[in-house]
Amino acid sequence: xxxxxxxxxxxxxxxxxxxxxxxxxxxxxxxxxxxxxxxxxxxxxxxxxxxxxxxxxxxxxxxxxxxxxxxxxxxxxxxxxxxxxxxxxxxxxxxxxxxxxxxxxxxxxxxxxxxxxxxxxxxxxxxxxxxxxxxxxxxxxxxxxxxxxxxxxxxxxxxxxxxxxxxxxxxxxxxxxxxxxxxxxxxxxxxxxxxxxxxxxxxxxxxxxxxxx
Amino acid sequence: xxxxxxxxxxxxxxxxxxxxxxxxxxxxxxxxxxxxxxxxxxxxxxxxxxxxxxxxxxxxxxxxxxxxxxxxxxxxxxxxxxxxxxxxxxxxxxxxxxxxxxxxxxxxxxxxxxxxxxxxxxxxxxxxxxxxxxxxxxxxxxxxxxxxxxxxxxxxxxxxxxxxxxxxxxxxxxxxxxxxxxxxxxxxxxxxxxxxxxxxxxxxxxxxxxxxxxxxxxxxxxxxxxxxxxxxxxxxxxxxxxxxxxxxxxxxxxxxxxxxxxxxxxxxxxxxxxxxxxxxxxxxxxxxxxxxxxxxxxxxxxxxxxxxxxxxxxxxxxxxxxxxxxxxxxxxxxxxxxxxxxxxxxxxxxxxxxxxxxxx
Numbered sequence: 001x002x003x004x005x006x007x008x009x010x011x012x013x014x015x016x017x018x019x020x021x022x023x024x025x026x027x028x029x030x031x032x033x034x035x036x037x038x039x040x041x042x043x044x045x046x047x048x049x050x051x052x053x054x055x056x057x058x059x060x061x062x063x064x065x066x067x068x069x070x071x072x073x074x075x076x077x078x079x080x081x082x083x084x085x086x087x088x089x090x091x092x093x094x095x096x097x098x099x100x101x102x103x104x105x106x107x108x109x110x111x112x113x114x115x116x117x118x119x120x121x122x123x124x125x126x127x128x129x130x131x132x133x134x135x136x137x138x139x140x141x142x143x144x145x146x147x148x149x150x151x152x153x154x155x156x157x158x159x160x161x162x163x164x165x166x167x168x169x170x171x172x173x174x175x176x177x178x179x180x181x182x183x184x185x186x187x188x189x190x191x192x193x194x195x196x197x198x199x200x201x202x203x204x205x206x207x208x209x210x211x212x213x
Numbered sequence: 214x215x216x217x218x219x220x221x222x223x224x225x226x227x228x229x230x231x232x233x234x235x236x237x238x239x240x241x242x243x244x245x246x247x248x249x250x251x252x253x254x255x256x257x258x259x260x261x262x263x264x265x266x267x268x269x270x271x272x273x274x275x276x277x278x279x280x281x282x283x284x285x286x287x288x289x290x291x292x293x294x295x296x297x298x299x300x301x302x303x304x305x306x307x308x309x310x311x312x313x314x315x316x317x318x319x320x321x322x323x324x325x326x327x328x329x330x331x332x333x334x335x336x337x338x339x340x341x342x343x344x345x346x347x348x349x350x351x352x353x354x355x356x357x358x359x360x361x362x363x364x365x366x367x368x369x370x371x372x373x374x375x376x377x378x379x380x381x382x383x384x385x386x387x388x389x390x391x392x393x394x395x396x397x398x399x400x401x402x403x404x405x406x407x408x409x410x411x412x413x414x415x416x417x418x419x420x421x422x423x424x425x426x427x428x429x430x431x432x433x434x435x436x437x438x439x440x441x442x443x444x445x446x447x448x449x450x451x452x453x454x455x456x457x458x459x460x461x462x463x464x465x466x467x468x469x470x471x472x473x474x475x476x477x478x479x480x481x482x483x484x485x486x487x488x489x490x491x492x493x494x495x496x497x498x499x500x501x502x503x504x505x506x507x508x509x510x511x512x513x514x515x516x517x518x519x520x521x522x523x524x525x526x527x528x529x530x531x532x533x534x535x536x537x538x539x540x541x542x543x544x545x546x547x548x549x550x551x552x553x554x555x556x557x558x559x560x561x562x563x564x565x566x567x568x569x570x571x572x573x
Contacts, residue, residue: 001227005535007427007475007482016416026416027240028230033423034247037255038222040473040535041427041573044258046375047468049436052266053453081335085298087258087377090221096533098469124298124338152464159532184220186298186377199465201264207471207534213224213243 002210003039004032035211043205044089050082050198078110083126084189084201092183092205094175096159099191100152100199105145112139113194114155118176121186128188132177136170143196152199159206175206216385216399218249238407241415245400248422252390252397253381256288256429261297261357261376263436267334268451270361271444273368277311277360281437284487284515284569285376286430287355290391292378293346297357300339300373302331307364310371312342315356317515321348329369339373353393353430354485354571356515359437368444368451395425427573428481433470433540434570437489457491457564458501458542460554467541469527472572474536477521484520484540484572492563499563500551502543504570513563520570540570 010033015026086095095118103112118132137143137155144153157173164177178187189203223243230240261283272278297312308329315322325342357376363369385399398418405415444452458466476482490499490510499510505523510516522538530537542548551557553564 001224005471005473007473007479009475009479010420010423013417013420016413016420018413020413022236022411022416024230024232024234027236027244028227030244030416030419030423031225031227031230031240034244034251034419035222035224036473037251037423037426038247039224040471041429041431042222042251042255043471045431045470046259046262047432047434047470048262048264048373049434049466050264050266051269051439051455053269053451054455082264083300083335083339083373084262084264085259085300085339085373085375087375089254089258100465121339124341126335126338156529156532159534184380198264198266200468202469204533205258209534211224213226 001035001213003208004036005040005207007036008032039091039211040207042089042091043207044087044092045205046084046086046203048084048201050200052197078194080193082191082193082198084191084203085121086187086189086203088178088183088185088187089205090184092178094162094177094206095189096157096175096204096206097189098154098156098202100154102152102197102199103139103143103145104195105139110195112143112145112196114143114196115170115192116176117190117192118178119188119190120182121188126188131179131182131187132165133168134170134176135173137173142173215402216249216387217383217402218246218253220250220254222247222250236411238405241405241411242402244419245402245405248400248419249383249385251426252289252399253383253385255426256286256431257378257380259375259377260285260432261374261435264373265371265439265454268370269454270371270439271368271442271452272361273363273443273445275362275365277362278441279358279360280439280441282356282358282489282567283435283437284354284571285357285435286432286571287350287353288378288392288429289397290349290351291381291386294379295344295376296379297342297344297374297376298339299327299342299371300335301329301369301371302333302336303329303363303367303369304332305364305367308369309362311360312344313358314344315358316350316352317356318352319348319350321350334372351391351394392425392429395428397422397425429573430571431573432569433484433572434468434568436466437567440566457553457559457566458568460549460552462542462552463544463548466568467539469529469537470540470572471533471535472522472538474522476573482573484570486518486520487569488516488565489514489567490516490563491566497563499565500547501565502545502547504540507547510565
């Protein structure tokens with residue numbers, strides 16, 4: 001069935017009262033209303049803002065507060081690991097990831113790079129079993145560097161439906177695949193960066209517009 | 214009679230619900246299952262997500278210090294267990310993080326404390342706090358605060374916080390359930406079997422249940438500044454986190470989220486914005502533009518506003534197949550003037566230390 005994305009008006013209660021003929025439309029609207037809740041409203045999502053120390057040439061001291069821009073400070077110019085916990089749902093077949101970032105390749109020998117890996121969280125571990133070897137964003141192909149302009153850039157895995165990946169290494173950007181046995185579990189979206197400052201990381205269950213009942 | 218449901222939603226074949234078709238128990242049973250499923254599962258994904266980079270969220274006090282607070286949605290009165298995962302570390306054993314869930318109107322509070330086990334950045338495992346709500350709380354929102362303390366001679370560093378409500382198991386308990394004060398009546402599967410009448414009550418309650426479920430809160434943006442960070446190291450090395458919304462947050466403090474078109478036309482469906490203001494005095498106000506609304510905050514502490522969908526969808530809607538909007542702080546002259554900046558120092562100006570935007 002096609003899954004409606006918006007909140008449509010529901011039929012009048014009176015159409016369900018005693019003495020009324022039960023109309024197919026009424027039941028159809030109940031069905032559509034519930035499908036919207038179960039398959040759109042209930043899609044999982046997580047919106048991580050990544051706060052940074054404000055000290056530095058392009059940040060502000062704590063007596064000032066707020067942040068002007070996010071510069072890739074020297075401590076971030078090496079390989080960094082971040083773990084974003086995601087409480088998945090039964091509809092978390094695949095996860096789209098959208099990241100705002102700054103990448104910096106001037107005055108450093110390191111090339112900006114960003115990888116995303118999906119892990120389970122057995123025993124609350126950061127190094128749980130890899131569920132999807134994930135994707136890689138590379139400078140020149142996906143990542144934009146910004147030496148002069150420190151405004152946020154954005155990368156996105158897209159939402160294209162994929163089959164279970166078989167690659168043992170990083171793929172080009174695509175959604176992360178959640179094995180059926182892990183849907184509904186707490187997952188770890190692990191982001192590995194080089195010379196990249198994360199500004200925010202957004203994780204989404206992907207909407208599937210047509211579902212076979 | 215059991216209010217059971219299956220974990221993966223069971224949809225109904227729409228071709229079976231058209232005119233001239235016999236209403237089968239199969240479809241009615243699926244509709245019943247789906248309602249129970251939605252109530253138990255919907256909204257149990259992340260309700261709080263925030264990460265801190267190095268040397269940012271640091272505390273060296275040996276007694277608990279309040280550092281962050283967020284407004285979060287209560288997805289129902291029946292969802293009474295909140296799991297909070299904290300990524301943190303401390304080189305010495307004994308660091309603790311305490312979470313308190315409080316309700317503005319009932320004034321009830323619930324607390325859990327976790328002892329931090331990692332000794333290095335993302336060393337081994339995160340720690341989990343569990344808050345159980347033991348009273349009947351009729352509010353749709355609650356305030357979660359985080360306090361931290363370090364062992365003597367060391368400091369604790371928090372790298373991230375994530376929280377979610379625990380989903381309910383099948384079957385739902387008998388009787389009415391509530392989202393805020395709105396009723397949800399679970400549907401008994403055995404009442405939908407063959408040779409039983411299709412009651413008027415099934416239709417009326419299904420419509421009421423859908424209307425109630427639509428109001429369940431979804432977190433679109435949830436951010437708190439870090440207050441009272443403290444370290445023995447200098448500011449260039451540690452404890453220099455963002456405390457309030459600043460000039461740069463015009464471009465950074467927003468989420469790309471799906472919003473259901475049609476919500477503006479249905480009563481009771483709002484986007485709720487919570488802001489925590491600090492430093493207001495006299496007739497001072499903070500005027501900010503958030504999600505295409507110009508809002509005036511005139512009192513310290515929490516203020517709330519109802520927002521509606523205003524503005525255009527993002528082009529990325531085509532990718533998602535949903536109507537996507539950028540929800541958060543705008544880039545505008547007004548915000549540039551009123552957010553903290555080098556021209557508007559925190560020491561002498563009021564500011565916003567927390568922002569939560571909760572949609573439906």
